[in-house]
Amino acid sequence: xxxxxxxxxxxxxxxxxxxxxxxxxxxxxxxxxxxxxxxxxxxxxxxxxxxxxxxxxxxxxxxxxxxxxxxxxxxxxxxxxxxxxxxxxxxxxxxxxxxxxxxxxxxxxxxxxxxxxxxxxxxxxxxxxxxxxx
Ligand SMILES: Cc1cc2nc3c(=O)[nH]c(=O)nc-3n(C[C@H](O)[C@H](O)[C@H](O)COP(=O)(O)OP(=O)(O)OC[C@H]3O[C@@H](n4cnc5c(N)ncnc54)[C@H](O)[C@@H]3O)c2cc1C
Numbered sequence: 001x002x003x004x005x006x007x008x009x010x011x012x013x014x015x016x017x018x019x020x021x022x023x024x025x026x027x028x029x030x031x032x033x034x035x036x037x038x039x040x041x042x043x044x045x046x047x048x049x050x051x052x053x054x055x056x057x058x059x060x061x062x063x064x065x066x067x068x069x070x071x072x073x074x075x076x077x078x079x080x081x082x083x084x085x086x087x088x089x090x091x092x093x094x095x096x097x098x099x100x101x102x103x104x105x106x107x108x109x110x111x112x113x114x115x116x117x118x119x120x121x122x123x124x125x126x127x128x129x130x131x132x133x134x
Contacts, residue, residue: 001013001014001015002014002060002061004033007033007056008033008035008036009032009033009035009036009052009053009056010030010031010032010033010036010053010056010057011031011032011033011034012030012031013028013029013030013031013057013061014028014029015027015028016028016029025069028057028065028068030050030053030054030057031076032053034079034080036053037075037076037079041075041077046073046075047071047073049073050071050072050073051066051071054066054068054071080108081103081104081107081108084104084105084106084107084108084112085104085105085106086106087105087106088101088105088106088115088116088119088120089101089105089116089119089120089123090105091123096123096127097124097127099120099123099124100120101113101116101117101119101120102116102117103116105119
């Protein structure tokens with residue numbers, strides 16, 4: 001996985017096929033920067049946009065990236081959290097058994113989503129233990 005860091009167009013590039021045992025062929029996933037995605041969000045034909053990203057990645061990573069056997073481009077309109085909540089869950093003392101959790105609680109990726117889900121489960125568990133039985 002290669003991170004774009006401050007690259008204006010590329011957020012990261014990953015060898016997605018490495019997630020599976022015995023992949024038939026290499027599969028590469030490229031995520032553009034949010035600025036690049038916003039600029040191209042309403043473009044009708046996404047194929048040239050994907051080709052441009054591949055060409056941008058090919059320069060530092062290898063020219064074979066610019067010659068894919070197959071390419072698919074997705075819009076990911078609500079992909080990134082702009083302003084994460086600085087708490088693991090969203091809750092209200094008036095309705096303690098209703099909790100909101102997700103990647104927007106404390107971060108913007110799957111690690112934040114998992115931590116937030118675990119925090120929500122712990123809070124619900126606490127509520128179940130403390131509520132009066134009857
Ligand atoms: C293509 C792609 C690649 C990604 N790659 C990475 C990666 O490599 N690393 C990383 O850290 N993160 C990655 N992410 C981000 C990661 O998937 C998210 O951060 C994570 O899934 C967020 O988890 P979540 O539980 O907060 O939300 P989600 O996974 O979005 O779950 C929300 C759930 O709520 C359901 N829902 C929505 N509205 C309603 C409704 N009204 N009623 C009932 N159900 C509803 C949805 O169907 C969904 O099941 C990627 C995301 C995408 C799209």
